[in-house]
Amino acid sequence: xxxxxxxxxxxxxxxxxxxxxxxxxxxxxxxxxxxxxxxxxxxxxxxxxxxxxxxxxxxxxxxxxxxxxxxxxxxxxxxxxxxxxxxxxxxxxxxxxxxxxxxxxxxxxxxxxxxxxxxxxxxxxxxxxxxxxxxxxxxxxxxxxxxxxxxxxxxxxxxxxxxxxxxxxxxxxxxxxxxxxxxxxxxxxxxxxxxxxxxxxxxxxxxxxxxxxxxxxxxxxxxxxxxxxxxxxxxxxxxxxxxxxxxxxxxxxxxxxxxxxxxxxxxxxxxxxxxxxxxxxxxxxxxxxxxxxxxxxxxxxxxxxxxxxxxxxxxxxxxxxxxxxxxxxxxxxxxxxxxxxxxxxxxxxxxxxxxxxxxxxxxxxxxxxxxxxxxxxxxxxxxxxxxxxxxxxxxxxxxxxxxxxxxxxxxxxxxxxxxxxxxxxx
RNA sequence: GCGAGCGUAGCCAAGUGGUUAAGGCAGUGGUUUGUGGUACCACCAUUCGUGGGUUCGAGUCCCAUCGUUCGCCCCA
Numbered sequence: 079x080x081x082x083x084x085x086x087x088x089x090x091x092x093x094x095x096x097x098x099x100x101x102x103x104x105x106x107x108x109x110x111x112x113x114x115x116x117x118x119x120x121x122x123x124x125x126x127x128x129x130x131x132x133x134x135x136x137x138x139x140x141x142x143x144x145x146x147x148x149x150x151x152x153x154x155x156x157x158x159x160x161x162x163x164x165x166x167x168x169x170x171x172x173x174x175x176x177x178x179x180x181x182x183x184x185x186x187x188x189x190x191x192x193x194x195x196x197x198x199x200x201x202x203x204x205x206x207x208x209x210x211x212x213x214x215x216x217x218x219x220x221x222x223x224x225x226x227x228x229x230x231x232x233x234x235x236x237x238x239x240x241x242x243x244x245x246x247x248x249x250x251x252x253x254x255x256x257x258x259x260x261x262x263x264x265x266x267x268x269x270x271x272x273x274x275x276x277x278x279x280x281x282x283x284x285x286x287x288x289x290x291x292x293x294x295x296x297x298x299x300x301x302x303x304x305x306x307x308x309x310x311x312x313x314x315x316x317x318x319x320x321x322x323x324x325x326x327x328x329x330x331x332x333x334x335x336x337x338x339x340x341x342x343x344x345x346x347x348x349x350x351x352x353x354x355x356x357x358x359x360x361x362x363x364x365x366x367x368x369x370x371x372x373x374x375x376x377x378x379x380x381x382x383x384x385x386x387x388x389x390x391x392x393x394x395x396x397x398x399x400x401x402x403x404x405x406x407x408x409x410x411x412x413x414x415x416x417x418x419x420x421x422x423x424x425x426x427x428x429x430x431x432x433x434x435x436x437x438x439x440x441x442x443x444x445x446x447x448x449x450x451x452x453x454x455x456x457x458x459x460x461x462x463x464x465x466x467x468x469x470x471x472x473x474x475x476x477x478x479x480x481x482x483x484x485x486x487x488x489x490x491x492x493x494x495x496x497x498x499x500x501x502x503x504x
Numbered sequence: 505g506c507g508a509g510c511g512u513a514g515c516c517a518a519g520u521g522g523u524u525a526a527g528g529c530a531g532u533g534g535u536u537u538g539u540g541g542u543a544c545c546a547c548c549a550u551u552c553g554u555g556g557g558u559u560c561g562a563g564u565c566c567c568a569u570c571g572u573u574c575g576c577c578c579c580a
Contacts, residue, residue, distance in 0.1 A: 086571075138578050142505080160580080189580080194505080196574060205580055272577065288576080337579060347580095354574075361580060385580025411538070444532095446540040461538055475540075 087193070087201025097399040098390045103186065105232050106206050113225055115182040115208055120164035122188065126154040132163035132372055134339025136279060143191040145201075157190035160338070161207045162365070162381060163372070169211055170374035180212040186386070198356035198388045207362075207383035211369065214378035216316035219344045219364060224324050226348060226360050226382055235350070235392050238359065240327065242346040243334035244314040245282075246306045248367065251342075254305035255281055265295045285333040301332040310343060317344055340365040344380065352395055353388055360384045405431040405499050407454035409445035414465035422458065422470060422485055429492045431499075450475065455502045458488075474502055 084090060091099060110117075126146050133140050145157035158164055165183055168174070174181055186206040193199060208225060210218045223240070230238060245251055258281050266274055270289035277284065285296050306314065321328050328346075336345045345363035353359070362382020369377035406426060410419035416439070423435040434452050436445045442461070449457045459471035459480075470488060473480035488495065 083571080143578075191579075193578070194576090195572085196576095199579075203580070207580090283578090355576085356579070358580060383580055388580060409539085440532095441536095442538045443536070443540080446538095448540085450540040457540085459539075463538085471539090473539080478540085480539085 087195040115184045118183045126156040145190045184208045197354035204386040205383040209381035211379045219317045220320035241331040246310040282335040340368040342366045404454040406433045407449035408435045408458045410460040412462045415460040419460045
């Protein structure tokens with residue numbers, strides 16, 4: 079076909095479903111506001127180096143999934159694959175740390191990863207994320223998890239599982255990595271091909287392989303939890319205690335590994351069984367080394383990101399999209415009437431009513447059919463007769479009752495009109 | 505990047521080598537030229553994602569290509 083289509087892995091969010099997005103955005107905005115989180119909006123593209131340094135060159139996200147190109151000034155530009163790096167860059171660039179204390183930030187917007195699309199995964203997708211910068215306290219870890227749980231619960235989502243783990247600090251992880259490689263190397267030939275590859279590149283990932291045989295072998299592998307130093311251990315215990323205090327159910331999963339290099343200590347995921355293979359709705363954790371790595375002061379931090387497409391997939395399984403009821407549908411026929419209808423519609427809109435004006439010029443019957451489909455509570459009718467007397471017929475769709483009223487009178491007592499409309503709504 | 509399935513109208517589809525491509529929804533016009541949700545009638549794909557091939561003949565078989573879906577890798 080010669081028509082232009084949206085690129086692979088991108089899609090339009092049409093008016094028919096945008097209500098879900100608006101509901102998610104407003105719930106999130108409200109909950110984050112109550113938590114004293116402030117919104118930050120950073121650019122959609124950044125210097126490629128930001129992600130290479132921040133996320134880690136060895137990760138798949140950087141190694142094979144980035145939308146990277148040269149701009150006309152020969153700079154290497156990358157469409158952001160996630161939100162944390164940009165937020166941290168901005169935090170450093172504007173010395174936000176110098177405001178002292180702890181910064182609670184949130185963001186939302188499109189992210190880009192060059193991958194094969196499948197259920198719950200697109201090349202352009204959207205995340206909602208939070209970052210708490212400046213606190214190493216376990217309460218920060220617990221708080222961000224509580225905020226995420228709060229958002230998901232407020233939206234009515236069910237059957238979610240929270241998995242948590244600690245990947246320790248850099249030293250813990252280094253020691254564990256070695257132990258794991260030592261354990262797995264003798265089994266190398268029996269691992270699936272992907273995992274054999276990962277043995278040298280990213281051995282921790284082998285733990286959550288979907289290959290059965292690999293799982294069998296990984297079952298008896300050493301656990302990261304046995305390699306945590308005393309600080310890491312205490313921190314992780316505190317996080318668990320606080321989650322219990324908050325009444326948040328969780329599952330300890332020592333095999334949970336996050337894909338980005340910057341994570342330290344707490345790692346967590348919230349998953350659903352109703353999403354197919356891409357089960358993670360929310361993923362996050364602590365990243366104490368990132369701010370310093372990107373050239374800022376040594377600053378502990380913790381955060382998460384929710385995949386909005388996945389969240390909305392779940393929402394659509396559970397509930398109908400909210401519809402905002404229309405107050406008036408205006409039908410008109412004849413030159414003078416049509417002009418008056420426009421003016422009347424506009425005055426009603428300015429007075430706070432929602433009004434759809436039929437512009438088609440088709441017969442009254444057709445216009446009434448559309449009025450019916452629009453779901454309007456009432457219909458306003460203007461023909462030659464009404465235009466002549468400057469009146470309008472007001473018809474209540476449900477009862478089919480209708481009466482003539484002067485246009486000026488209709489606009490006079492808007493409070494009463496509002497009351498009548500509301501009393502007719504289902 | 506790899507594997508499998510699928511591509512017929514705006515949407516859902518029937519069709520498995522033989523004259524003119526079912527049907528439903530939506531849309532448009534009419535029965536009712538100023539009154540809706542029902543009913544009835546009419547119209548709505550010279551064409552089956554695209555290109556090539558096999559054949560007397562292809563939506564139907566073959567190849568390629570593009571798109572899409574699900575899965576792997578990976579992640580939100």
